[in-house]
Amino acid sequence: MCRHLAYLGPVTTPAALILEPAQGLYQQSWAPRLQRHGRVNADGFGIGWYPTDHEAPDAADADEPPEPAESADLSTAAVESGVSAEAAEAADAEEDRPARYRRAVPIWTDGNLPDLARTVHSHAFLAAVRSASEGTSRDESAAAPFREGRWLFSHNGFVPDWTRLPLAGTGLEPADLLALDARSDSALLWAMVALRLRRGEPAGLVLAAVVRQVADARPDARLNLLLTDGHTIAATRHGDTLWYRSAPGRVVVASEPDLGLDPDQGEWREVPEHSLLLATPASVHCTPLRHPHSKEQHRMNDRFSLELRLPEDYFASTLRADVLAGLSAPPRTLPPKWFYDDRGSKLFEQITDLPEYYPTRAEQEILARRAPEIAAAGRAATLIELGSGSSRKTRLLLDALTAAGTLRRYTPLDVSVSALAEAGEAICRDYPELRVTATVTDFEHDLALTDEPGPRLFVFLGSTIGNLDQAQRALFFGMLRHALSADDVLLLGADLVKDPAVLVAAYDDSQGVTAAFDKNVLSVLNRELGADFDPDAFDHRAVWNADESRVEMHLVARSPQRVGIPAVGLSVDFAAGEALRTEISVKFRRESLTAELDAAGFTVRHWWTDPGARFALLMAVPSR
Secondary structure (H helix, E strand, C coil), rough: CCCEEEEEEEECHHHHHHHHHCCCCCHCCCCCCCCCCCCCCCCCCCECCCCCCCCCCCCCECCCCCCCCCCCHHHHHHHHCCHHHHHHHHHHHHCCCCCCEEEECCCCHHHHHHHHHHHEEEEEEEEEECCCCCCCCCCCHCCCEEEEEEEEEEEEEEECHHHCCCCCCCCCHHHHHCCCCCHHHHHHHHHHHHHHCCCCCCCCHHHHHHHHHHHCCCCEEEEEEECCCCEEEEECCCCCEEEEEEECCCCEEECCCCCCCCHHHHCCEEECCEEEEEEEEEEEEECCCCCCCCCEEEEEEECEEEEEECCCCCHHHHHHHHHHHHCCCCCECHHHHHCCCCHHHHHHHHHHHHCCCHHHHHHHHHHHHHHHHHHHHHCCCEEECCCCCCCCCCHHHHHHHHHHHCCEEEEEEECHHHHHHHHHHHHHCCCCCCEEEEEECCCCCCCCCCCCCCCCCEEEECCCHCCHHHHHHHHHHHHHHHHHHCEEEEEEEEECCCCCHHHHHHHCCCCHHHHHHHHHHHHHHHHHHCCCCHHHHEEEEEEEEEECEEEEEEECCCEEEEEEEEHHHHEEECCCCCEEEEEEEEEEEEHHHHHHHHHHHHCEEEEECCCCEEEEEEEEEECC
């Protein structure tokens, strides 16, 4: 086991935090009072800090005792830790790169530490003393804090039989295991955490997910994790003690409290077992660590909650079912939702900036012009967004409804935990009076609505409705109508019929980005189902189907080939020129779309288009 500590607040020194307090981290290395496993933390220690005006950004960053007038190159450290040169330069420019001092000796034996501890100044620290587990490295590489980019990390605990921990679903590859910072359970946990952080997942959800995954495989694991970026602290209590104290402008999180009695520092409070702590110098929130697929809410803070309603095997089982249904016999089809893994999502973001792809810009133009009118007509207390993703366009509506003084809650629904968490935290930050209640769900089958205050504005943007055929749209509109009350409103984005050359170009751009996006679905099947598709053996093709008023995207086999998909026990033969349809995107006319909504029980009240009449936003209400 270990003891660790993180601090955010006014600039101070390691001496004031670690060495001077009675029963502080220094004394806990040989005489911990509350440590449940082991007695002495004598196998190394480390201190990480974030340079401030008191110290240049490239000052001490050594894993050896510092020599006089010697400093390390943080940009080199950034490259070695996997951070891009651009990110390192940006971090250095922002004075946000953490420095470290680590040793593989007991903290009380290091004669260099007292001088270092009284001369280093920072607003943020993470420090740890270590008791090495059996079979783990005992050199400095195993001493916390671990580091990548702006993050510092420590683990207090133990993972039994960690070398055989199941890694399915972690995203770690053999190369990641070979590149572990050290041979230890803590280094493995850090690799799991760092991979998720690189993907942009919020720190709290990252720690919760890693604790859950490891605890599922090793129920006896002790997983007190501590993570900071110099501005926030995320920590878990799972198997040992964890405490915090806070006062205006400062917070300390530690394995156990010191005996400092200064009332201005705040009182020590114990974090409950099996909890996630999220802290800034302004606030501290503790929430139970729950299984993400339970139907209980996971509350991120007082104004942001995240409810997870999809079953644990939702993605795997749905993908297998879609592949079996779509590829078992001609004509071969796949639903477009499988485009959007990490790479696919990034490619789609590139597509929205292409000159040929007009829908995103056209819809944005309408929202920019009509948002105040929409807010006045809807008078919404709750904005419910279906398929919210990053919620970028929605901010125009949030701004208008906030200005109108009616909005109290934003309720985004999406299948992506990371997208909802990131967007929810950003919106809570930027709209301090707004409550965000996010739900991870498949809104085509489960709208998951409960106690939202009305009137409610249901928003379905991006012409995603065009990915459904007429029968699917009828079912979806019927489900929506059942969910809406008399004073609710539906705002729907729809792409319009226009020159086929313009439509096809939007789905087959000159730079080939859409082709890469289309072929990416084959890589998804290869990775998730063990298929052996060769993406280069297929050509991307977009066509206009005038009879169905829709653009269709196809992957066309260049030559005869057989593809195995072991996870579903399927072998698929493609003839030369045979097409696999990967997307439909229906384009609408006002009369036909209005008729569909009327048949489902809606009355269209407003119909807005961009100046070129390429795209429409319509407002519909339940028919009386």
